[in-house]
Amino acid sequence: MTELVDLSVRGRTAVVTLQRQAKRNALTIELCDLIREAATTAVADGARSLVVTGEGTSFCSGADLDAVYGDAFRESLYGMLHALAALPVPVVAAVNGPAIGAGTQLAIACDVRVAAPGAAFAIPTAGNALAVDPWTIRRFALLAGNGAARAALLGLEKIDADRAHALGLADRLGTVDDAIAWAEQMAELAPLTLAYSKQVLNAVFEPEFEAATAAELTRSFEACWTSDDFAEGRAARLEKRKPQFKGL
The missing domain is CATH 3.90.226.10 (2-enoyl-CoA Hydratase; Chain A, domain 1)
Incomplete structure (x- = not known):
């Protein structure tokens, strides 16, 4: 490709x-x-x-x-x-x-x-x-x-x-090769049933987070990427040294 x-x-x-x-x-x-x-x-x-x-x-x-x-x-x-x-x-x-x-x-x-x-x-x-x-x-x-x-x-x-x-x-x-052989076996199964099974598994085990929970988790996730520690991690990598994190 x-x-x-x-x-x-x-x-x-x-x-x-x-x-x-x-x-x-x-x-x-x-x-x-x-x-x-x-x-x-x-x-x-x-x-x-x-x-x-x-x-x-x-x-x-x-x-x-x-x-x-x-x-x-x-x-x-x-x-x-x-x-x-x-x-x-x-x-x-x-x-x-x-x-x-x-x-x-x-x-x-x-x-x-x-x-x-x-x-x-x-x-x-x-x-x-x-x-x-x-x-x-x-x-x-x-x-x-x-x-x-x-x-x-x-x-x-x-x-x-x-x-x-x-x-x-x-x-x-x-x-x-073992993985491909297994995938080839799956390819011979009923496509609609496979798609349905995936849909149910995703819906049951990985539902959308409630709005308030999702917002809180997103804020915490974004805070990691905008923190001073994030900048320190990048600087330490460029300077080939151990980072010194401060939780800020």
């Missing part, structure tokens, strides 16, 4: 492959937009299941930290994540290696995950004063469990493939 994303078709299954191997498939605005375009185009063209994976040894190392410091990146990232989650076909994440930060977000935006031996999941935002949105935290906790989510978000614990499988964060252990 482009140098950054490859879209291939295996019968009724489309495979979207991130191809930014030199940056361990780190996400930029352009890459997020291309993933969304590839996925929606594939479904519009008749794909009945979708696989998302990364080229090389990394699934997605997260957001490209040279590109995340602005509203445009967040709009592109969350637009892509929610588009994947809302697709009417099964979406399988073939987690072929580390899925860190926004990489974990990409993996959990898919319906199911197949984790290779080198796969790992982490959301280390507390280490650089970034933040993920409430949807991400709720979805991660629903999949991995509240305790594992707290350990990952508050203690920066990384979850390897075996533990992810034991927790239910990864549905199967296997390779990209």
Whole structure:
């Protein structure tokens, strides 16, 4: 499709492959937009299941930290994540290696995950004063469990493939080929039933927040991105030093 994303078709299954191997498939605005375009185009063209994976040894190392410091990146990232989650076909994440930060977000935006031996999941935002949105935290906790989510978000614990499988964060252990084979099986099932099942699961387990709660959570989320600590995290990265956070 482009140098950054490859879209291939295996019968009724489309495979979207991130191809930014030199940056361990780190996400930029352009890459997020291309993933969304590839996925929606594939479904519009008749794909009945979708696989998302990364080229090389990394699934997605997260957001490209040279590109995340602005509203445009967040709009592109969350637009892509929610588009994947809302697709009417099964979406399988073939987690072929580390899925860190926004990489974990990409993996959990898919319906199911197949984790290779080198796969790992982490959301280390507390280490650089970034933040993920409430949807991400709720979805991660629903999949991995509240305790594992707290350990990952508050203690920066990384979850390897075996533990992810034991927790239910990864549905199967296997390779990209295993993930594609599973997606091909799904593509042979009844499309309307699959779309209905996804719709119910999303409505029951991830309903809209009440207005007051949503507003409060949004304020807290935005406060992280406009804080002095956020600026300190960016400065520390550029200066290659440990950040000194003050809670301001």
